[in-house]
Amino acid sequence: MHAEPALYTIRVDGHLGATVLSAFPSLSAEQEVTQTVLVGFLDSSALYGVLAQLEMLGIDLVEVSRSSPPCPSAQPGPTSPA
Numbered sequence: 001m002h003a004e005p006a007l008y009t010i011r012v013d014g015h016l017g018a019t020v021l022s023a024f025p026s027l028s029a030e031q032e033v034t035q036t037v038l039v040g041f042l043d044s045s046a047l048y049g050v051l052a053q054l055e056m057l058g059i060d061l062v063e064v065s066r067s068s069p070p071c072p073s074a075q076p077g078p079t080s081p082a
Helices: 044-056
Strands: 006-013 028-031 035-042 061-067
Touching (some): 006 044
């Protein structure tokens, strides 16, 4: 389990209104045709809290995905003259 915050995308069925979205202040929301997509940086504890809240509210979960941050070693660094 990852303790450090990571970027999560949580997709749920239906359009969530402003009142329900206020239960998830750390997430941004985007409405799609038949779903709502919640996105934000969460640690494992916060992720489980969001999932529990979705269940408590009776919201159908479609998908949860975690985006891996880019590897620091893959970033181009300064080059020294030859």
